[in-house]
Amino acid sequence: MDIDHEADPATRTALFEHVYRHTGIVMNERKWPMLAGRLRRRLHALALPGYPAYLRLLEERPQEIDDFIDLVTTNETSFFRTPRVWEYVAHDFLPHWHRRNAGAVLRIWSAASSSGEEAYSAAMTCEEFRSVHPAFRYSIVATDISDEILGKASRGIFQGRNIEALKASRPAFVEKYFSLGTDGYSVSAALRARVAFRKINLHQAVRAIEDVDLAMLRNVLIYFDSTGQEQVLENVRRAMKLDAVLVVGESESLSRLKTGFRFEQPLIYRNGKVAHDSGA
Structure with a gap:
């Protein structure tokens, strides 16, 4: 048939x-x-x-x-996708946040984590920062709407083009944070322990996530109409601290939407209108 x-x-x-x-x-x-x-x-x-x-x-x-x-649902992602975002996180956001929030725990939300590459990229970035600043503490929550993809992400086993690309671009990270097994490259237990995976529909009110300092909402808004985009953004914003940072995808912009965010630089937005110095 x-x-x-x-x-x-x-x-x-x-x-x-x-x-x-x-x-x-x-x-x-x-x-x-x-x-x-x-x-x-x-x-x-x-x-x-x-x-x-x-x-x-x-x-x-x-x-x-x-x-x-x-x-x-679409689950296209990669490790350290859009390198300039990770340059911003590593060299701008983290140093400024740490300087202004001594003793606090940084809360990161990978809001549409797919198979986990973004969340583990954030964890590796934080671990590198922590190696220089031992007092730095952080937690990462990674969410998606798909049970199947969350199961894959939480297992933390990678093979194919994404891990091969990471081996080519950051071989030291693969050596440090992964181990090769029969099923592929496994994220170290210590790094997996830093990431909590949860099922969440971003189009609905978000509960059990709050006080987020850095939210990554990348390549999500393109799948919604303008009304849906504004609803998703508001749901995410309500889980964020005032003046927290939102990162969106390369093909996304909030310029024509009614939101509580303000533009800081391409792909980077702030929650609210609080005056601050650069970074975090």
Whole structure:
């Protein structure tokens, strides 16, 4: 059976509505080929005759929603993605924050952590800083909407192009923070202990995360319409300290949105309008 032929306009619209309802992500007909490709694997796995049958399954079996979310969310990431962001964190944000917050614990939130590369990049950056400033303390919470990807992230085992790219760009970090095993390169237990992974839907009110000093919300906003972007940003902002730093993705800007953030430099924003010196 050609599954694509089973996707009539009403079925496609209903599936788009499910995507929005469960993730806040807006999809339209231009996104149908991508969505269809991702769902097709699930249809085959469940031996379903077509998309209408899968739609009925979503509506009749709530436990299928988690698998649906895993399928429709994008998990593209890498270690130390956008190097200038990490230069800013290592050489600007951390020194200034540490100078102004002696004795405090830095709280970092990787808000859409995907398979964990961003969170572990933050942990490695903090460990390098701590090696020079032993009194420095930090904690990292990493969140995503997908149970499957969170499980992968928490295991901390990497193989393929992302770890190969890290070996090429920062070989000393791979030597220091990873060990090679039969399944790939494993993040050290000490580094994994610095990162707590949790399931969170950023399109809904965020609970159990607060007093964040540095929030990384990168390559997330592009999946929402302007209303959804403002809602996500407000949900994240409410978990942040006043004057805390927000980092967004290279293709993202808050300039046309109504938010509580102010521009500091490309990709970098501040929560609120408190006067401060540069950095943190």
